[in-house]
Amino acid sequence: MVQDQDNIIGAKQAKTKFSAKNPFFCCVISHTATSEVPGLTVAGANPDLVKYTSPADAEFLHYGYCRCIPGVPATPDGKPTPAVITKAALELAEIPFLVVDAGTKVKPDIPCVSLGVKPGGNIAQENAMDVSDTKRALEYGHALGRQLARSSDLVVIGESIPGGTTTALAVLSALGVDAQFKVSSSMPENPHELKNKVVQSAFARARISTADGTPALEAVSLVGDPMMPTVAGITAGALEAGGAKVMLAGGTQMAAVLAVMKGLSIPLANLCMGTTVYVAKDSSADLAGLIKQVSPEVPVLACDLQLEKSSKPGLQAFARGFVKEGVGAGGSSIAAMLKTNASGKKMLAAIERVYERSIEKKSLT
Template identity: 45%
Template sequence: MNPIIVVVVGTTDISLIPGITIAGASPELTHYTPAADVEYLLTGRPKSIPGIPVTPDGIPTPAVVTRALTRNMPKLVAFAGGRVRPKVPYIDLGGEPGGDFRKGPALSETAVENILENGRILGRELAKAGDVFIGESIPGGTTTAMAILVALGYDAWGKTSSAGPDNPKDLKTAVVKEGLARAGRLDDPIKALAELGDPVHVGVAAIALGVLDAGGAPVLAGGTQMLAAAAIIKALGGDLGKVTVATTGWIADDRSADFFGLAKAVGVANIKVTRASFSSSRFPGLRYYDRGYVKEGVAMGGALYLASLRGLPVLEMVEQEYERLVGS
């Protein structure tokens, strides 16, 4: 296996809704999280904000885990559209930041089509070089994932995960219902994505479609958000039989969501779950992962899966990276 990791980043104004996500120290800082995630992933330090992205309680980004376990693997950043551009090299998919779909369309149809076209081109080229693992960073993404799934015809109400132990399902459901009521009839997938989507889910699906075009078998490295990407792939004619979702045990065991029920409904059969535990870590920030915080993001599920295949000492490697981070 010759893995290439692509992290698709972008923002949605849904993340500015108070209480909807903890993927940032405050709602305003959520727009910096994706850029800082990939800056840290590639260079070992964020450039867009002074410190690494954390939750309001100081729990570190899953990029810590991904960086620790994939140091010797090639990684690319795909910028799907966001309020803050990463200060590291990236491939621009030609999208735009996602808007608050309660107030108007999340994206223009032109942006959706640009991301789909450019993402497919990228996916086709990457498939020639190795096995493509696709991750994401977009605060508020589990809410937009629910919206995308519902807009594409699935019963996803309250079934997507959360970066915190207290999944704000009632708030997410109310936000998505408001968006649906505003959007009205959704006749086709492009319109559904424009009205209720975000740039990152479209980007993940587009790259995967390109890999499929080239005869490859993409791995979607993430949680319930990747099931929304899979639903987009399916809606646009992609073969889900050749798509794998690699996720974490923290997602699989999340009783506030329904990863396996959603996967079955969408038609994702190839699932890899890696059961890492940080409960014995000497760092409190890492121990929180086993208490229902973070769960996924920045291709962590893919990184843990690859580490399991290679027999790597996961906790030791992650602690070394975290210690370096704390020390710096």
């Protein structure tokens, strides 16, 4: 029986159900040219560096530093990647992990699984993916998920894809979900109007009508991104294998993945969402409301990492609405807390240690 964790928000029975002795973390990295629309994301020190964000996140998980860029992924004013949180959680609970390359623009310098799909297009101007790539990502993801479930009792799946909340808005809307003004952002001032404008342009280009309803894989191909079918496939394969539960680790991007899975009639038992309180309590978004629209039986767990109490300004920023989530930070932290019974205070200490050795010391050299 798992102890009730004060720093994990969610029904006690859900926390008990998704506790695990042998969790495994899978991070899907990807790219969408939609992220290159000015003003949509702060994932990257400038628009030209956005393409490096996902591979740099993956390299950071492996090495504690990056090879494709100097330093670590950060916002323009220096707020660090949430991979700092993820790495701390994986180390604290000794959780193994795997990176899956699903259409990155820059390849990470790490051992990883590549699905051989292309980066996603700018949905305002072109289709997100070739239909063949969408089907390949789903199929290959499914095969991988079955294998992961054979070595784990909880598969935690995170993502790193700048611009992903905009493509999430597009896919959710195409699938009939009322998602306008409900997806989150890496910025305190959520650029909803810009996101809505991009999606409206994408719908006009692709001739999508929310009244008609769009088949799930068609919606992904027209206005989604390569992360979505990959995560949907991995999740479906792991659940189908029967031996493991799955946690979708992320914010409103994962609500879109959930909607795709529902559209494909994939059974959603033994599946939960895992995120940070910074997304769950985000007044500019509505993750719980999106999940309730898509599949109310899927529980949402959120962890309070007490980052507002940190002595590190870069970490305090998470609690003030910057970044909030990504690279599976919330889900990996929940898995670590449930596996080890670690408190939010202990998680904070672990996160600060990673921050100190990878960011503070690097900045002094």
